Amino acid sequence: MIKLVWYNSGMTFAKSYEPGEFESDIYAAWEADGVFEPTVPKYPVDNDGDGKDDREEEGLPGRSTYSIVMPPPNANGDLHIGHGLTVALEDSLTRYYRLRGLSSWYIPGADHAGFETWVVYERFLEKQGHTRFEFSRDELYARVWDFVAEQRGNMELQLRALGASCAWDDLTFTLDENVVDRVYTTFEKMWNDGMIYRGEKLVNFCPKHQTAFADIEVEHKDEKGSLWDIAYEVVEESEEASSRAASFSPVATGENALTLALPRSEMPEKKLASDSSNTIIVSTTRPETLFGDVAVAVNPKDKRYKDLVGKFVKLPLTDKLIPIIADEHADPEYGTGAVKITPAHDFDDFEVGERHSLPRVQVISEDGKMINVPEKYEGLTTTECRKKVLKDLKEQGLLLGEKKIEHSVAHCYKCGTVLEPMLKEQWFVDVEKLATTAISHLEKGEIKFYPENKGRVLINYLRGLKDWNISRQIPWGIAIPMFRKIDEAATDEPDWVFDRRTHLTEIEKGGVRYVRDEDTFDTWFSSAHWPIVCTNWTEENFNPYYPLNVMETGADILFAWVARMIMMGLYVTGEVPFKEVYLHGLVLDEHGQKMSKSKGNVINPMDLVARFGSDAFRLGILRGRSAGMNQAFSENSVIAGRNLCNKLWNISRFIQGIVDSEGDSEVSSSVSRGESDDSPAALRLYSSETSESPSLTTLNMGEDWICREISECIEAVEHDMAEYRFAEAVEILYSTIWDKYADWFLESQKLFKNVGLLKETLKTLLIAIHPFAPFVTEAIWQNLSWTEGFIATAKWPARLKYDPISAEEFEKLMVVVSEVRGTLQALPGTGNAKKYGLLYDNDSLVRDNEFLIKILTKVPEINSLNGAPRGLRLALANHELYLDVPEKVVSEYKDALTERIMAVGRELDALNMRMMNPNYVEKAPEHLVKETRDAISEKEALIERLKQQLELI
RNA sequence: GGGCUUUUAGCUCAGUUGGCUAGAGCGCAGCAUUCACAUUGCUGAGGUCAGAGGUUCGAGCCCUCUAAAGCCCACCA
Secondary structure (H helix, E strand, O other), rough: OOOOOOOOOOOOOOOOOOOOOOHHHHHHHHHHHOOOOOOOOOOOOOOOOOOHHHHHHHHHOOOOOOEEOOOOOOOOOOOOHHHHHHHHHHHOOOHOOOOOOOEEEEOEEEEEOOOHHHHHHHHHHHOOOOOHHHHHHHHHHHHHHHHHHHHHHHHHHHHHHHOOOOOOOEEEEOOOHHHHHHHHHHHHHHHHHHOEEEEEEEEEEEEEOOOEHHHHHHEEEEEEEEEEEEEEEEEEEOOHHHHHHHOOEEEEEHHHHHHHOOHHOOOOOOHHOOOOOOOOEEEOOOOHHHHHHOOOEOOOOHHHHHHHHHOOOOOOOOOEEEEEEOOOOOOOOOOOOOOEEEEOHHHHHHHHHHHHHHOOOOOOOOOEOOOOOOOOOOOHHHHHHHHHHHHHHHOOOOOOEEEEEEEEEEEEEEEEEEEEEEEEEEEEEEHHHHHHHHHHHHHHOOOEEOOOHHHHHHHHHHHHOEEEEEEOOOOOOOOOOOEEEOOOOOOOEEEEEEOOOOOOOOOOOOOEEEEEEEOEHHHHHOOOOOOHOOOOOOOOOOOOOOOOEEEEEHHHHHHHHHHHHHHHHHHHHHOOOOOEEEEEEEHHHHHOOOOOOOOOOOOOHHHHHHHHHHHHHHHHOOOOOOOOEEEEEHHHHHHOOOOOOHHHHHHHHHHHHHHHHHHOOOOOOOOEEEEHHHHHHHOOOEEEEOEOOOOOOOOOOOHHHHHHHHHHHHHHHHHHHHHHOHHHHHHHHHHHHHHHHHHHHHHHOOOOOOOOHHHHHHHHHHHHHOOOOHHHHHHHHOOOOOOOOOHHHOOOEEEEOOOHHHHHHHHHHHHHHHHHHHHHHHOOOHHHHHHHOOOEEEOOHHHHHHHHHHHHHHHOOOOOOOOHHHHHHHOOOOOOOEEOOHHHHHHOOOHHHHHHHHHHHHHHHHHHHHHHHHHHHHHOOHHHHHHHHHHHHHHHHHHHHHHHHHOOO
C-alpha cells in the first residue's frame, strides 16, 4: 500500500493548512490504491463453480452495499455550482457509508446531453463557416463524438478536484454501448407491448434548431402582443349550408347577427354602419395562420351564436368556406366568444380538430416560411406574412380592431426563439401503464422522498401525464431503431420495423428494403435507464447494487428525470430503481438571486476550490442548506469552512507536538466494534452504539466531559446522515471540534496531558468529519505519527467511555470560568484578567481545580478566603466565590450589578408565573415541574446574594 | 384556475413527535496577544419568531384566516 508519510519523511506540520499542497497528491493516492472500489464484487462471481452467484449464496443480511449514481454532468462542459453541491452531497454520503463499513459504490457518469451539446456544436460549426446541412447524419454524429471526446477530460478532472470518491473505471457515458443496448431492449419491449406509436401530433418546434421538444423543455414567457378582431363573412351558399338555410331568416338577422357577433360594449358605431353583411368576428393573436383555419368555433352554450352553428364562413383573403362549429373550447367571456380553429398550428385547435374530425392544413413550414397559401403570401416569413395579412384585411375592411394584451409564448429554452407548434410525425410512448404502475408503487411508500412533500407532488404530476414524444430531430443522440419500408410493392409488410442495426441507414429484411428513421431519442428516454445501466443490472443476474440506496439530484428535474427513472425502472426490472430520493434546490447568489451569466453573479466552484480548498468549498456549500430549498450561497461560508480546516490542522499540529515531546506512549489503536442490523434504513453498519472504546482511561473531569461531548456528537451525526440533514451534521461537528474540543478540552490539556486520549479523540473527530472534509483529514492522518492506512477507509468511531458524573462536574466548572471571564470583562478598566485574583470559601470545585481554572481564566492567583468576604461576589448560586477587587472598583460596578439583579428578577418572575398556574403543576410532566422548582430556588438564592453584594457597596 | 414552498438577529439559515430563558455562521462592538492556530482567543450588543384569532398547563412549532415573496403545472383564440 502506498502510504503518504510526510511525517516520516521529515515533513512536519506547517503553521497553516495549505490545501493546494496536498489535494491532488492525496486524490491520486486514493485512486491508485483502489480506495473508491466497492468491496462486494460488482459482477457475478462463481468461485465454487456451482453455477450460482456466490454473492447471492452468501446472502447479504440487511444490506451491506451502498450504491449511488452521479447525475451525469454534461461531458463537454465545465462543472457549475450545482454540480459542486451535488458532489458535496453525494460524496459525503458515499464516504460516510464507506466508513461505516458498507461496500460503497459511487458510479460516475458523463452525459452526451443531446440537445445541449448539439447547440454548442452547431455554434462551433457556424464559427467555422459551416452548417449542419452540409453533412450527413452519420458524419455529424462522428464529428460531435470527436468534439466531445476532446473536451471530456475537463469535467472528470473537476470532479476529482471536488474529491468525488467515485469508481472511475465504471464511468458510464450516456452513449456507451451497454446504454444503447439497454435502451433498444426497452424500446423493443415497448414496441412489442404496443406502447410505442407513431403519430402526427403538434409538437413544439424550434425553427432555428430544427427540432421538436418535449413539453417539459419548453419555456413559457409572458409577452406583450396584440389581439386582432377579424370579420369572417357568414355565407349560405355551400351545399351543406343551403339545406339548412330554409329555417334561417337572413333578413331579420342581418343586423342582429352582427350585433351578436361583437361584444356589445366594444362595438364601435361606425363599424356597424360600414358593414351590413352577416359576419362573425374572431379574435386572434396570429392573423397569419388564418390560411390554416378549418373552422370557427363558438361555445355550444353561447346563445348569441346558437343559430350560426352549422353555417359556413368565407375565409378572408381566400375563397375557402369553413364551417361554424360548437365546441367547449370557445370561451364566451373571452374576446368575441368566437375562435378560429387552426389545428396544424395551435395545440388547443389541434384537439378541437380531433373532436370534430377536421382536416389539418399546414401553412408554415419547418423553416418558418409560409406554404399552402395564396401566391402573394407564399414563401414569406411568418412576421412578413402577418404584416401583409393585416394590411390586406384592413384594406378590405375586415380588420375591426386591435387590442394590446399580455400572453404567454413558448420559447426555445436554449436560444429563445419563439417555438412554432408544428405538425410532425413523431414517436410517442403511451404512458398510461407506466404512470399508473409508478403511482401505485409510490402510494405504497416504496420510495422515501426528502423533502417529503415531493412524493405527493410527483404522484400529482403522474396523474396528469400526457403521452411522451421521444423523437428528436438532431443527429447527436441514440438513433431510434426503427426502419421504414421503401419497397412499395411489399404491401403485406408493416410500414415500420424494429431493428438494432442503426449503424446502417438501409437494411433488408425478408427481401424487403427499409430505411432508418433519422430521428434520435429524447435524452430523458435513455437517462431514465440510469440506475439500471450504471449498476449493470440484467434480467438474468442477481444484483446487490440495485435498487440504488439513494437518488440524489436537483429538485428541478423531479418530473423530467426522477419520474421517468421510476417508470422505466419498474417497467424494466419490476422494482423501483432507488429506495430514497434526496432533492437539492438551486444554489442562489448571496442575495438570493438566481445565478445567471447576464446578471454576472455566477460563482464558479473551481475558482473557490483553487482559492480556499476543496474541503472549504464542500463545508461551505453544505452549510445552511436543506432538502428541496433554493438557498443563497456566498464566499463567506467557504471562508468559514477554510477556517475550520485550518483549525483542524492546528489542533493536530498541537497534539502531534505533545506526542513528540511526551513520547509516543503505548495506546491501543484498535477499538473493538460490534455489529447490529437494526440501524436506520436496514443498513448493516458498523454500529458504535453498543460498544465503547475499552483501552482509554479518563484521568480528570475535562476528559470525561470531552468523551461525552464527542460521543453525543457522533450519535447526532449518525442521525443527521440517516435523515439527510447535512447542514446539521456539519454544524455539530464544527461546534464540537472548535467550541468544545479546541476551546475547552485542549486548553485544559495544557495542564494535564493524557496522550492516549488526545490521540484517540483526535482520530475520532477526524474520521467523523472526513465525509465532509476528505482532503484535510487525510492530509492530517498521513502527517500524524500514530495512524495507519488511509482515513478514507478507516472505521467509523466507537463511542468513548466516560464517567457521566465527572463530565457533569466539568460543566459546572465551565460555568464558573465563564462567570469569572464575563465579570472581569464587565469591570471598568482593561487588562482585568491579569490584575485580580479569585477567592473561594469552602468551595471544593474551585479548590480542587485551582490550576485548571487559573489556566482557563488567566487570573494570576486563586486563594482561599480567610476571614470576612471581600471584593466582588460572583453571581453564581451554590458557589462562594469573590474576585479580589478593590472597593473603588466594586462600587463602579454597581450599575452593572443592579442591571444583573433586574435581569435575574425577570427570569424569576417568569418561572414563578408558571408555577402559580395550578394547571401547569397538575398537567405538565413531573420532571419539568421539578426543573422549574429547582430553577426558582436557584434564582432566588442568586438574587439574594447579589442584593447582599449591592448592599455592601 | 390547480398544486407546492417560504416569512425567525443587519445578512444567510437551524430550530426533528409542542417543554425555549429562541440558536449558529458571517457581520458589528469591546478586550487580549512570544509559547497549536490572527484563517486566533475572550466578552458583548442585536429577536413582540410576518400579522390576527384559536387549541393547550404551555405555541416559533398544531388549526383557521390575512398579508408579502417565490416556484411548478394548466390556460391565455
